[in-house]
Amino acid sequence: EVFRLEIVYPFGLMQAPNLETGLFLPRLMHLGTHRSSALEIAERLEELGGFLDISLGNKRTTFTLHGMSKYFSNYLDTLFEIIYESSFPEEEIEIQKKNAIQGYLVNITTTSVIASKNFKEIMFGEASFMGQSLDETRIALIERESLVDFHEQNIIGSKCDVFLCG
Secondary structure, three states: EEEEEEEEEOOOOOOOOOOHHHHHHHHOOOOOOOOOEEHHHHHHHHOOOOOEEEEEEEOEEEEEEEHHHHHHEEEEHHHHHHHHHOOOHHHHHHHHHHHHHHHHHHHHOHHHHHHHHEEEEHOOOOHHHHHHOHHHHHHHHHHHOHHHHHHHOOOOOOOEEEEEEE
């Protein structure tokens, strides 16, 4: 038996102070807390056969945990630690920035990326949040303080919806 737990917060990219903070928040939340390193978190989830997906949409953020039902209660401490105690370690931020810049440089010449960027700019306008795209310069601007502030303002003490299947 397996389960799927979704915790949905009513904030997303539209509430982010900038595109880069919004896009990097879900990438970084599970990469270190005040109590655990990224490796420790990954090992805890993996040893129980579970995995976590954090996705940030335009208007909501969803934490989706999949796992084995018999270990359900064991997952909760780690999940709540990730949600409420993310520390956004500088070294993890730098690694993610370097990876994102490398990915950008590899993909920027592909027709699908160029078409997507141009489509967004034409449809929504470059000044609009929806018309923006990440580039090398914007990725380099990501700051820990912005991530911490966005996390604290939108998760700590905020209401959420919880869905459980299985």
